[in-house]
Amino acid sequence: MHSTIDSIPGQKRVRATLNNFLQSESIPHAFLFTGLDGTGKVNAAIQFAKAIVTNQKNIDAEKALRSVELLQEPYIKLIFPLPRGKNETDSSSPTEKLSQDDLESIREQIISKSENPFHKISVEKANSIKINSIRDIKRFLLMQYDEIGYRFIIITDAHLMSDEAQNALLKSLEEPPDKVIFFLITSFVNRLRPTILSRCWKIGFDPLKENELVFILQKYFKIDEKTAIETAPFAMGSVQTALHLINLDTHNLKEKTVSILRYSFGRKYNSAFNELNSILTDNHSENYTIIISMIIIWLNDIQKHRLDINKYFFNDHIETLEKFNSKFPDVDINALTTRLDNLSKLPKSNINPSLLSAILLFELSSIVLNR
Secondary structure, X not given: OOHHHHOOXXXXXXXXXXXXXXXXXXXXXXXXXXXXXXXXXXXXXXXXXXXXXXXXXXXXXXXXXXXHHOOOOOOXXXXXXXXXXXXXXXXXXXXXXXXXXXXHHHXXXXXXXXXXXXXXXXXXXXXXXOHHHHHHHHHHHHOOOHHHOOEEEEEOOHHHEXXXXXXXXXXXXXXXXXXXXXXXXXXXXXXXXXXXXXXOEEEEOOOOOHHHHHHHHHHHHOOOHHHXXXXXXXXXXXXXXXXXXXXXXXXXHHHHHHHHHHHHHOOOHHHHHHHHHHHHOOOHHHHHXXXXXXXXXXXXXXXXXXXXXXXXXXXXXXXXHHHHHHHOOOXXXXXXXXXXXXXXXXXXXXXXXXXXXHHHHHHHHHHHHXX
């Protein structure tokens, strides 16, 4: 196993697949990395690129490796969502009409990504991958660099390409130059055209395990061990979700989760509604999913308590587990968990946040009302 590929946290199956390609020396010209946001897909593409360049002969491997690490052309072309500049047309280059502030932000984001491969590139008002960026690939491909060996094109958030942009990319995928490898990174594979998918080797990424999340949070984001351990169980296997939780204050979210449950079971619906809405005020879609995830984990603790398994995520609130099982010993936790999991998908339907809150609280309060 190549040491660079082996450095990828978690993703044992992905590492094995990439190593097999490396050893066979028969590498597809295009990969599609899919899975949850925050599972290390871009990092895997970067590490695989590094492994490929270090295995090449007759090139300056040290120079190539450094350029890949810095995400610099001519070895790597990194494509990600960009804002649209003033008076920009489809014939403009991707950045020529952008303001100096935008250009500086983009430069800083690329530097952050090169220093931390788990950093999520985010540029203000950048909501799509522009047709200009995809057309710029043609310029990149036309440049002759036979002496440097392999080159790589990484497209992050590939699902944000418009149909027009995807059609433009298809032309490059159909007739790629020798030793050019594409990596399309996405968490929404269904938004890509079948003609794109058919030309890529698909590799799915699994949610990260708790110990893997703790490792990444400590190594790459300098999160203290206590916070990382407390956060990991609620992060659903995603680094980005973990960071969002930490930004919201994981401990405070746990306290609010318990308060919502107490108010709901105690029929204090107005208090429960206000507590829930205080969490959903900003970024309600993601926060709604997170709070349901935390409630489900609390319900899993209920099951553990019933089975005398004394290892709880809500270990600061064991008394709530005891009281619930005392009052509601016959509640079907599995059925309730399934219903809540279905509710977590509702934000995708663009339902009003207040209605989302009401639906969740009705589901929780049904435990009391049905007795």
